[in-house]
Amino acid sequence: DDSLQQLVEDLRQEAREEFESIKGIDASELDGYVDAFVADGLSRITRRVSMELDDDGEAQAQFEWVQRERRPTVVAPLPCPDTHRCGVCGRASSRHVASPFEVALISNNAEEAAPGLFHQRGKTARALEDVQLPAVMSLARRALTITGTTFNASLTLAGGLLTRIAAEPDGALQAPSQKPYWEAHVDQDNKQAYDYSALVYFEDGGVDFEGGALIFEDGETILPRRGRLVAFSSGPENGHRVARVERGARTALALWFTCVQPE
Numbered sequence: 316d317d318s319l320q321q322l323v324e325d326l327r328q329e330a331r332e333e334f335e336s337i338k339g340i341d342a343s344e345l346d347g348y349v350d351a352f353v354a355d356g357l358s359r360i361t362r363r364v365s366m367e368l369d370d371d372g373e374a375q376a377q378f379e380w381v382q383r384e385r386r387p388t389v390v391a392p393l394p395c396p397d398t399h400r401c402g403v404c405g406r407a408s409s410r411h412v413a414s415p416f417e418v419a420l421i422s423n424n425a426e427e428a429a430p431g432l433f434h435q436r437g438k439t440a441r442a443l444e445d446v447q448l449p450a451v452m453s454l455a456r457r458a459l460t461i462t463g464t465t466f467n468a469s470l471t472l473a474g475g476l477l478t479r480i481a482a483e484p485d486g487a488l489q490a491p492s493q494k495p496y497w498e499a500h501v502d503q504d505n506k507q508a509y510d511y512s513a514l515v516y517f518e519d520g521g522v523d524f525e526g527g528a529l530i531f532e533d534g535e536t537i538l539p540r541r542g543r544l545v546a547f548s549s550g551p552e553n554g555h556r557v558a559r560v561e562r563g564a565r566t567a568l569a570l571w572f573t574c575v576q577p578e
């Protein structure tokens with residue numbers, strides 16, 4: 316089918332262009348990234364049927380190959396606390412927000428991209444501004460848009476970290492003053508400006524690493540999956556913790572948004 320061939324060729328071209336805009340990636344890895352990008356595009360290709368009346372007034376079916384949009388976000392609404400400032404409260408989760416191309420790129424380069432602004436018991440993190448991968452910034456913008464639309468809030472990026480949590484080697488030395496990453500907390504307690512939190516994950520829990528689930532105070536547990544976005548209002552309605560990573564390593568893009576527009 317010619318039109319399908321054309322779509323695949325367009326996807327390959329798009330993949331190459333996206334790759335070429337990103338510096339510092341080993342050329343030997345190009346084919347893998349391009350294939351992942353194309354596979355993602357193909358998984359969203361579907362046939363659209365439309366009906367048209369021909370000159371004799373007969374209905375004729377027209378078929379066209381088109382790319383479906385990524386799947387929409389699912390929201391669990393929650394009552395807002397008094398301190399809440401904008402939008403609706405709740406939790407949302409959406410798969411395939413990061414494409415397999417972005418997932419492979421960021422996961423493979425996370426160690427260099429997040430060599431550790433700080434180190435916190437097996438977790439290292441680097442501020443968004445210091446991450447050298449342009450793909451991370453474009454993903455942050457996408458997460459901002461999706462979160463704002465989902466919760467009906469006009470949001471601005473207030474902070475971001477690319478984090479990597481590795482299972483700790485036995486007997487690793489700990490500074491007792493450090494807060495462990497698995498401690499339960501409310502994001503808004505870390506910074507009052509935070510109104511919404513978003514996380515994008517780059518590995519599959521239970522496959523690429525063991526443990527590391529995101530667990531809300533009421534027990535709702537979200538297992539990180541490649542490309543998955545989780546977003547939630549940052550107040551006490553969404554206290555959470557990260558389960559300890561028992562094997563492997565887990566990369567996450569953590570983002571915080573504010574409803575207060577900068578002056």
Ligand SMILES: O=C(O)CCC(=O)C(=O)O
Pocket residue numbers: 478502514528529555556557567569
């Ligand atoms: O990595 C995660 O899943 C959550 C991290 C987190 O809760 C935070 O950085 O505030």
Ligand SMILES: [Fe+2]
Pocket residue numbers: 500501502555
């Ligand atoms: Fe948090």
